[in-house]
Amino acid sequence: MNQSNGPSLLLRGLRKTYADVVAVDGLDLEVARGECFGLLGPNGAGKTTTIEICEGLTEPDSGTVELLGLNWRTGANELRQRIGIQLQETQFPDKLTVEETIRLFRSFFHKGISVEESIKTAQLEEKRTSRVGGLSGGQKQRLAMACALVGDPEMLFLDEPTTGLDPQARRHLWDLVDELKQAGRTIILTTHYMDEAERLCDRVAIMDHGKIIALGTPPQLIASIGGEHIVEFAVTSHGTEENQIDTAPLISIQGIQSHRVDAGLHQLSVSELHTAVPLIFAALRAQGLHLSEFRTHSATLEDVFVGLTGRNLRDE
Amino acid sequence: MSNGPTSNLETSSLFQLTAVRFKLFLREPEAIFWTFVFPILLAVGLGLAFRNRPADVLQVAATTPQLTQKLASDKGLTASTMNEADGTHALATGSALLLAIQNPDGSVSYKYDDTNPDARTARLIADRAIQTASGQHDAVRADNQLVHEKGARYIDFVVPGLLGMNLMGPAIWGLGFAIVEARQKKLLKRLVASPMPKWQYLASFLLSRLIMLVIEVVVFLGFAGLAFGVPFRGSLWQLGFLCILISLSFSALGLLTASRAKTMEAASGLMNLVMLPMWILSGVFFSASRFPAIIQPFVRALPLTAAIDALRGNMLQGTSLSQMLSQITILLAWLVIPFAISLKIFRWR
Numbered sequence: 001m002n003q004s005n006g007p008s009l010l011l012r013g014l015r016k017t018y019a020d021v022v023a024v025d026g027l028d029l030e031v032a033r034g035e036c037f038g039l040l041g042p043n044g045a046g047k048t049t050t051i052e053i054c055e056g057l058t059e060p061d062s063g064t065v066e067l068l069g070l071n072w073r074t075g076a077n078e079l080r081q082r083i084g085i086q087l088q089e090t091q092f093p094d095k096l097t098v099e100e101t102i103r104l105f106r107s108f109f110h111k112g113i114s115v116e117e118s119i120k121t122a123q124l125e126e127k128r129t130s131r132v133g134g135l136s137g138g139q140k141q142r143l144a145m146a147c148a149l150v151g152d153p154e155m156l157f158l159d160e161p162t163t164g165l166d167p168q169a170r171r172h173l174w175d176l177v178d179e180l181k182q183a184g185r186t187i188i189l190t191t192h193y194m195d196e197a198e199r200l201c202d203r204v205a206i207m208d209h210g211k212i213i214a215l216g217t218p219p220q221l222i223a224s225i226g227g228e229h230i231v232e233f234a235v236t237s238h239g240t241e242e243n244q245i246d247t248a249p250l251i252s253i254q255g256i257q258s259h260r261v262d263a264g265l266h267q268l269s270v271s272e273l274h275t276a277v278p279l280i281f282a283a284l285r286a287q288g289l290h291l292s293e294f295r296t297h298s299a300t301l302e303d304v305f306v307g308l309t310g311r312n313l314r315d316e
Numbered sequence: 317m318s319n320g321p322t323s324n325l326e327t328s329s330l331f332q333l334t335a336v337r338f339k340l341f342l343r344e345p346e347a348i349f350w351t352f353v354f355p356i357l358l359a360v361g362l363g364l365a366f367r368n369r370p371a372d373v374l375q376v377a378a379t380t381p382q383l384t385q386k387l388a389s390d391k392g393l394t395a396s397t398m399n400e401a402d403g404t405h406a407l408a409t410g411s412a413l414l415l416a417i418q419n420p421d422g423s424v425s426y427k428y429d430d431t432n433p434d435a436r437t438a439r440l441i442a443d444r445a446i447q448t449a450s451g452q453h454d455a456v457r458a459d460n461q462l463v464h465e466k467g468a469r470y471i472d473f474v475v476p477g478l479l480g481m482n483l484m485g486p487a488i489w490g491l492g493f494a495i496v497e498a499r500q501k502k503l504l505k506r507l508v509a510s511p512m513p514k515w516q517y518l519a520s521f522l523l524s525r526l527i528m529l530v531i532e533v534v535v536f537l538g539f540a541g542l543a544f545g546v547p548f549r550g551s552l553w554q555l556g557f558l559c560i561l562i563s564l565s566f567s568a569l570g571l572l573t574a575s576r577a578k579t580m581e582a583a584s585g586l587m588n589l590v591m592l593p594m595w596i597l598s599g600v601f602f603s604a605s606r607f608p609a610i611i612q613p614f615v616r617a618l619p620l621t622a623a624i625d626a627l628r629g630n631m632l633q634g635t636s637l638s639q640m641l642s643q644i645t646i647l648l649a650w651l652v653i654p655f656a657i658s659l660k661i662f663r664w665r
Contacts, residue, residue: 056509080509080511081511091501095343096340104336106327107328107333108512109510147510151511
């Protein structure tokens with residue numbers, strides 16, 4: 001069997017239950033070689049459980065996992081050599097230096113890149129002799145990346161790599177992930193930042209309650225809600241706080257795909273902004289309503305999630 | 317796998333893991349204090365407290381000057397005169413061990429606490445002094461030959477006890493805290509997610525422990541030998557073997573206490589629960605045979621009791637290993653059983 005042609009990752013009917021919570025509920029997934037794949041979803045959606053099942057750290061209740069044509073039951077030792085892992089919230093010993101920590105991890109792998117190369121890739125040259133306890137959050141996260149990379153893995157798992165980092169450190173880490181993509185590695189990452197998924201991932205699976213509710217490239221997913229633009233507005237009617245509007249005239253406008261209300265804010269997804277907006281104004285005026293707020297933005301994966309679940313990504 | 321690990325130390329994971337353990341230990345100043353300095357301070361303190369002094373002179377009191385004079389005629393006593401009320405008060409506050417009361421009919425009463433060994437000694441000396449001064453003669457002539465032999469002093473007794481205690485503490489604490497901390501910080505989980513062979517992680521603790529052991533034992537026993545002249549009557553190789561066996565047994569116990577605990581609080585509670593009975597019962601500071609016969613089987617089965625018995629046997633009596641098979645069996649059982657259990661129940665995350 002030629003392993004190099006099959007998918008990097010193949011999940012079939014994956015299920016995992018903790019006590020009374022179904023963390024992963026019948027997941028099927030296929031990730032191609034060299035792809036950067038994102039699992040996007042709110043906290044508690046089952047992303048970490050899914051990625052830890054893939055990493056061989058959690059045993060699924062049922063279903064099959066195949067990585068690089070191998071499985072955890074029979075190929076664990078080989079798989080551990082061929083994948084790189086960065087876990088959520090690992091704390092390396094404070095009193096070791098950056099270099100010592102990477103050297104320790106390097107010693108676990110039969111082959112891989114040199115400690116120096118790994119320090120260079122993670123841009124930690126200036127910190128090589130610093131103790132881990134003195135690193136910033138972003139530097140610690142880059143150290144975790146260096147430890148994941150040191151075995152020159154074919155496949156890389158990153159669990160929420162930028163959670164808790166400041167914007168500059170996040171962009172820094174994104175650049176690092178970009179470089180790793182260029183090198184042709186398969187990357188699987190979880191995140192609850194939609195901008196991160198849009199920026200880094202070739203394909204994204206949106207997860208909610210242990211299920212994949214949407215799967216595709218970021219542009220495909222955004223297109224699936226029907227409009228590339230989102231119009232948000234709030235209205236007041238004359239003299240009263242009454243907010244009731246007849247939505248039928250709005251929905252019938254050419255180019256408007258859907259309407260929903262979130263915390264008093266009306267949201268429309270719109271494909272042709274320039275023709276739709278004057279018609280929206282006219283329809284509201286006809287009902288005697290006054291706009292108190294009005295804004296538009298390009299649709300994001302967040303809007304896809306909201307459109308699919310009626311909830312915001314960071315509600316929970 | 318076609319390309320196995322090279323023999324180079326740099327790329328040997330067991331070497332790297334052990335080196336990391338060693339570095340982490342040396343970068344923890346408190347650990348160095350408790351492991352290396354504290355045992356020596358304790359030995360110095362005990363050595364000063366129990367140093368060999370001339371036999372104590374016992375403080376006694378009497379109700380009449382005549383009686384006081386008779387008591388003072390013995391070199392082992394210093395006597396003062398006080399009335400019965402003051403004398404009773406002196407007994408209660410410990411400034412006198414015994415009060416001799418002159419009764420109107422010429423007889424003498426001794427007031428003292430018979431549970432206090434010093435007071436019982438004072439009673440014997442005081443009575444002899446009064447009887448002799450009143451004209452009693454010894455029926456049999458007797459004289460004394462005094463010996464102050466090395467190996468029979470308290471410091472000789474307590475050094476092997478402290479050594480046993482020092483082999484226990486760092487093994488259990490060192491392993492326990494480091495493992496639980498790594499579990500709490502999810503480092504254990506990260507390590508099992510790597511290709512690291514799991515047994516090497518546990519073995520690195522034992523190896524670094526054994527390296528430290530050499531330093532600890534040599535420093536502590538060297539100090540005890542030079543400063544107090546504590547004897548080493550048994551074979552030093554056998555003493556070294558005993559130290560290694562004892563340290564491994566306690567490391568296994570440390571591993572067991574750390575195998576599931578998720579927080580430092582839970583782990584330190586568990587460690588104290590394991591060690592406290594041994595601190596009290598295992599005869600570090602006094603002989604374990606003082607405990608009632610009914611709990612002796614339990615006391616004897618504790619690893620620290622076996623350890624200290626074996627160390628005292630080697631150092632003080634020159635006993636060879638073949639004569640302490642029961643202690644060695646107990647220590648081996650404490651090595652194998654906890655290690656096997658902890659390998660089974662160890663929680664990596």
